[in-house]
Amino acid sequence: MAFGRPLLRTSYAEDAAILPTWSQRGALGVAGFALALAALGVPFFEAIPAFLLGGTWLTPFNTMLVFAVAALGINILVGVTGQVSLGHSFFMGVGAYAAVLLGGDGRGGAACIPFHEQLGLLENTTRCGLGLPIWIWLPASGIAAALVGILVSPAAVRVRGLYLAIVTVGLVFIGRHLGNMLPEYAGDAESGRRWPPLEFRWWRRTDDSGDAFITFDEKGAWFSWIPGTDGITLSDDQKAFFFYLFVVIVATVLAKNLMRSRTGRALQAIRDRDVAAEVMGVPEREYKRLGFALSSAYAGVGGALLAVNLARVGPPEWSLFLAVDFIAILLIGGAGTIAGTLMGTFFVRLLPKMVERFTEKNADLAEGDGPVSTIASLLLTDGSRSDFGPIATSAQATGWPLPVALWNFVIFGVLIVVFLIAEPLGLFGIWLRIRNYWKGWPFSY
Amino acid sequence: MSNQGTIGGPLLEVEDITLRFGGVTAIDGVSFHVNPGELFAIIGPNGAGKTSVFNSISQVYRPQEGDIRYKGESIMGKRPDAVARLGIARTFQNIALFGQMTVIDNILTGRHIQMHESWFAGMKWFGAAKKEEMANRARVEDIIDFLEIQAWRKYPVALLPYGIQKRVELGRALAMDPDLLLLDEPVAGMNLEETEDMARFILDIRSELGISMILVEHDMGLVMDIADRILVVDFGKPIGTGYPDEVQANPDVIAAYLGEDFSADAGSAAGF
Ligand SMILES: Nc1ncnc2c1ncn2[C@@H]1O[C@H](COP(=O)(O)OP(=O)(O)OP(=O)(O)O)[C@@H](O)[C@H]1O
Ligand SMILES: [Mg+2]
Numbered sequence: 001m002a003f004g005r006p007l008l009r010t011s012y013a014e015d016a017a018i019l020p021t022w023s024q025r026g027a028l029g030v031a032g033f034a035l036a037l038a039a040l041g042v043p044f045f046e047a048i049p050a051f052l053l054g055g056t057w058l059t060p061f062n063t064m065l066v067f068a069v070a071a072l073g074i075n076i077l078v079g080v081t082g083q084v085s086l087g088h089s090f091f092m093g094v095g096a097y098a099a100v101l102l103g104g105d106g107r108g109g110a111a112c113i114p115f116h117e118q119l120g121l122l123e124n125t126t127r128c129g130l131g132l133p134i135w136i137w138l139p140a141s142g143i144a145a146a147l148v149g150i151l152v153s154p155a156a157v158r159v160r161g162l163y164l165a166i167v168t169v170g171l172v173f174i175g176r177h178l179g180n181m182l183p184e185y186a187g188d189a190e191s192g193r194r195w196p197p198l199e200f201r202w203w204r205r206t207d208d209s210g211d212a213f214i215t216f217d218e219k220g221a222w223f224s225w226i227p228g229t230d231g232i233t234l235s236d237d238q239k240a241f242f243f244y245l246f247v248v249i250v251a252t253v254l255a256k257n258l259m260r261s262r263t264g265r266a267l268q269a270i271r272d273r274d275v276a277a278e279v280m281g282v283p284e285r286e287y288k289r290l291g292f293a294l295s296s297a298y299a300g301v302g303g304a305l306l307a308v309n310l311a312r313v314g315p316p317e318w319s320l321f322l323a324v325d326f327i328a329i330l331l332i333g334g335a336g337t338i339a340g341t342l343m344g345t346f347f348v349r350l351l352p353k354m355v356e357r358f359t360e361k362n363a364d365l366a367e368g369d370g371p372v373s374t375i376a377s378l379l380l381t382d383g384s385r386s387d388f389g390p391i392a393t394s395a396q397a398t399g400w401p402l403p404v405a406l407w408n409f410v411i412f413g414v415l416i417v418v419f420l421i422a423e424p425l426g427l428f429g430i431w432l433r434i435r436n437y438w439k440g441w442p443f444s445y
Numbered sequence: 446m447s448n449q450g451t452i453g454g455p456l457l458e459v460e461d462i463t464l465r466f467g468g469v470t471a472i473d474g475v476s477f478h479v480n481p482g483e484l485f486a487i488i489g490p491n492g493a494g495k496t497s498v499f500n501s502i503s504q505v506y507r508p509q510e511g512d513i514r515y516k517g518e519s520i521m522g523k524r525p526d527a528v529a530r531l532g533i534a535r536t537f538q539n540i541a542l543f544g545q546m547t548v549i550d551n552i553l554t555g556r557h558i559q560m561h562e563s564w565f566a567g568m569k570w571f572g573a574a575k576k577e578e579m580a581n582r583a584r585v586e587d588i589i590d591f592l593e594i595q596a597w598r599k600y601p602v603a604l605l606p607y608g609i610q611k612r613v614e615l616g617r618a619l620a621m622d623p624d625l626l627l628l629d630e631p632v633a634g635m636n637l638e639e640t641e642d643m644a645r646f647i648l649d650i651r652s653e654l655g656i657s658m659i660l661v662e663h664d665m666g667l668v669m670d671i672a673d674r675i676l677v678v679d680f681g682k683p684i685g686t687g688y689p690d691e692v693q694a695n696p697d698v699i700a701a702y703l704g705e706d707f708s709a710d711a712g713s714a715a716g717f
Contacts, residue, residue, distance in 0.1 A: 012582040013575070254568045261567030261574050265546070265554045272543035279503050280621065281529035281558035290564055336545065 018256050039241045040234075053350065054357050058237040064349035065244035066305045067329075071345045072255045072338065073298025074326040079335035080264065081291035082271025084161070086323045087168030088299050090175040091145045093318030095300025096195070096307035098144035101185060103137035103196035104129025112184060127193055128184045131204045137196060138304060145300025146293040153289040172320050179315025192314030195307040198240055244305065251298060256338050258294070267291050268336070331416050334426030343427040352408040359391055359404050454517060456481045456625055456657050457502070462511030464497055464681075471497040472508060473681035479625065479659060484651055486660045486672035490701065494681040495661040496538055499627050502659075503535060504528050515625070530558050534623035536614045538630045538661075544603035548613050551602055552588055555620030556581045588616045592646060608639040615646060619654075626650070626658045632667060640664065644671060669693065677701065 019025045038045035039058060049057040074088045105127050112128040152171065159167055179186035187193025258264040266287050269277035278284050307313045325348060333344020359379075379391050392401040402410070423429045455478035464472040472494045479485045487495050500506040502513060504525050513520050520528055534555075543551050560581055566574040589598055592612045597605055602613055611631060618626055631647065632640040644667055650656050662668050668675065668689070675692045677685040679701040685692055692698055 012579045012586075016575075016578060016582070257568045257570040257574075258564065261564075261570065261578060262553075262557060262560045262562055263564035263567045265550055266557055268546055268550070269543045269554045269557075272545055273541045275505060275525075276537065276541035276543070277554070278525040279505065279529055279535060280554055280617070281526045282554075283524065283526045294564070 016260055018253070018260075035245075036242075039238055041238075052354050052357070054353075056237075058235075058241055060350060060353045062237060062240050062244055063306070063309055064345060065241070065248050066302060066309050067325075067349050068248050068302075068342055068345045069251045069305060070299050070302025071326055071329045071333075071341050072251050073295045073302060075330060075335065075338070075341040076255065076258070076267070076298065077291050077295035078327070079330055079337070079341065080259065080271065081267040081288060081295075083156070083288060083291065084165050084327075085156075085168040085295075086165050086320065086327070087171040088295075088326045089303075089318045089320065089322035090168070090171040091149060091296040091299035092303025092306065092322070093175045093179065093315070094148045094296070095141035095145040095303035096313070096318070097179070097186060098300065099137045099141040099304035099307065100129055100187075100193065100195050102130050102132045102140055103134065105131065105194065126184045127187070129196070131196075133201045133203060134196070134199065138301060141304035142297040142301040145303070146297040149292045149296030150289060153292045156292060157285045157288040168323075169320065172318070172323060175318055176315055179318065187312075187314040189314050189316055192312045192317075194312050195304075195310070197311075198243060198308055240309070244309075247301070247305065251301070252338060252342070255298075259338065263287075263290070271336075328412055328416055330426075331419055332412075332426050334428030337425075337428045339431070340426050340428030343431070347427060348412070351411075352405075355408060355411070356404050455479060456483075456516065457659075458512075458514040459498070459502070460512045460514070462498075462501055462508040462513065464494075464501055464506055464508040470681050471506075472501065472678075474511075475676075475678060475681070475683050476511075477676045477683070477686060479657055481624075482651070482655055482657055484647070484658045484660060484671060484673045486662065486668045486675045487678060488662065488665070488668055488675060489678040492680075493678045495678060496629055497681075498678075499535060499629055499659070499661065502528070502533065502627060529621065532622075532624040533627065534618035534621040534625070535627035536611075536618050536629055536631060538633065540607075540610050540614055542602045542610055542614055542617070545601055547601055548589070548594060548598045548605070548616075549582070549585060551613055552585045552616045552620045553581060555617035556584065557621075559620075559622060585620060588619055591619075591649075592616050593642075608635055611635070611639075611643070612646070615643075619650065619656075623656060626656050627661075628658060629661045630663065631660070632662065632664050640667065647671060
């Protein structure tokens with residue numbers, strides 16, 4: 001290990017390492033540690049995300065972690081294999097449905113229970129689920145989505161480019177339709193259904209009492225069963241954070257390993273030059289199918305966790321908009337690289353929250369006096385005629401001035417166009433440039 | 446190299462193949478054979494159908510008539526990747542590298558058929574997959590040293606100069622450990638020095654690795670210097686075949702290259 005010369009590698013293994021330099025390992029370790037401390041509510045560390053995202057920052061952050069899992073999947077298909085799919089939300093839905101069929105309500109092993117009894121609903125609603133534990137439904141959600149991916153792949157591997165995009169859009173609509181037709185499984189379009197909670201138990205839930213050995217959705221201590229301790233008291237968001245973070249790390253390492261091994265290179269070869277890849281001995285269709293299956297498996301796990309994270313969802317969740325979000329993540333972050341995918345997820349999921357938060361803050365500021373308040377009140381408008389700022393304070397506003405949610409749309413649309421034109425490698429490309437600049441500093445060439 | 450087919454028989458036999466695209470007949474009854482260890486050249490004017498012959502051998506195109514046998518076995522109707530696994534490698538006239546991948550990854554992709562670990566082992570990495578990766582990486586470094594492209598190995602190939610890209614493509618084909626190598630205009634667009642380097646690599650490949658080659662090239666000086674035997678095609682038809690000196694003296698060949706009005710004397714004066 002060459003400490004003095006960080007770029008001198010002495011073995012091929014070192015050269016192929018995920019984080020080849022000690023400075024990278026160190027930086028990531030420190031960042032991870034700081035994040036964990038922040039999640040645990042340690043004052044100094046907590047202050048930074050709380051400033052950017054507000055006091056309940058862990059909630060959007062958890063959703064972002066779940067998105068990251070699915071985003072790593074779309075990267076395998078679109079970024080690595082080069083097959084543009086708009087069907088990612090369909091496969092996320094498949095994973096979520098698999099999770100709810102296996103893990104959803106179904107106490108005492110009843111496959112389908114009349115649900116109105118529990119909720120006091122008037123209409124006769126039935127919900128089906130086997131009530132199996134997470135260690136079954138989570139892997140199964142990935143496997144189910146992968147199998148469906150393989151099922152549709154004969155159609156998908158024969159078309160490319162725009163045609164593939166159209167075929168996969170079709171999947172989203174088929175999925176929505178099937179979901180609407182089967183409310184016992186998918187939940188109905190308006191109110192959805194409850195997804196299994198994050199909790200670990202050995203086998204089926206037998207009653208409502210806590211036979212789980214780790215629950216995520218109830219306040220209380222973890223590990224209190226260890227004799228002589230009270231356990232550690234964590235909120236449900238904090239518990240979920242550590243679980244999601246673990247899943248993201250595993251998903252990232254697996255994806256990175258794929259990229260640096262034989263299969264990942266074959267997929268990239270198909271993306272870059274499909275005919276040349278075949279002539280090198282890579283069976284194109286088989287590998288496209290594999291890319292589809294692996295991407296769908298990630299989508300399935302991500303979809304199941306997203307539904308669990310939202311607690312109550314219905315078929316409209318798995319929409320084309322969701323699929324487009326993932327394309328935006330890739331375009332902004334940088335398709336084809338793991339780091340870019342993660343950066344893109346962070347950006348697409350959390351930046352809108354920051355914008356929202358700062359407009360809220362501005363609304364407060366605009367009440368007061370002084371230069372800051374003047375700027376804030378110039379930007380914001382409550383809709384009255386004399387007020388002409390570009391941002392509406394009311395979310396229901398239509399037309400100009402635009403509400404924050406629409407500004408987010410506009411900002412992302414513009415960003416995607418800018419990235420497509422100026423920086424095809426996305427945020428990752430910008431990062432590479434900055435890094436290379438400092439590596440060579442003070443000689444920029 | 447492994448089994449060279451039927452003892453004493455040719456490595457590759459192309460028998461009377463015809464390939465049409467709608468109304469265009471790209472190849473019209475071409476036959477030839479390549480012996481083990483031989484450096485065989487195909488020449489002809491632009492649009493003569495040379496690249497189409499390569500595409501037919503790789504089964505990227507499917508000739509409507511005729512047969513192609515490799516080591517005595519017909520390869521007609523096989524998929525391109527199956528042909529590759531039989532031991533046929535090639536380079537492309539308009540470089541077809543994997544642009545976003547590094548030089549190392551391009552050449553490692555050439556090792557695809559020599560490697561066997563599954564996607565599952567790859568995702569696990571530690572264990573068999575890592576071992577296989579490291580062993581093949583060492584092999585790739587040998588090729589990089591042979592082609593003298595050490596300085597470029599970590600760059601995405603799309604950023605490299607043309608001449609270097611041509612070398613990387615040769616390296617990627619060599620990584621397949623082929624028995625037969627198809628080179629489509631390996632020195633096109635190169636200056637004299639680069640051409641000499643490439644000629645040296647080709648000769649080394651033959652003498653050190655014993656790989657049979659088919660060379661398509663417009664640089665007549667190079668072809669006449671290094672080829673064992675030559676096939677001349679024009680408008681998809683074979684118009685002459687034989688040793689370099691025979692081909693140079695063939696009046697049909699001279700006519701095809703210089704037009705019907707030229708005599709054999711004019712042909713040799715024109716640099717054949
Ligand atoms: N995919 C295709 N579709 C239609 N026509 C084709 C196709 N490929 C080749 N051709 C035609 O076949 C003929 C032979 O082309 P080919 O590329 O094999 O020539 P070549 O000898 O390699 O020429 P060059 O020296 O310019 O590379 C040309 O008329 C070409 O237009
Ligand atoms: Mg050609």
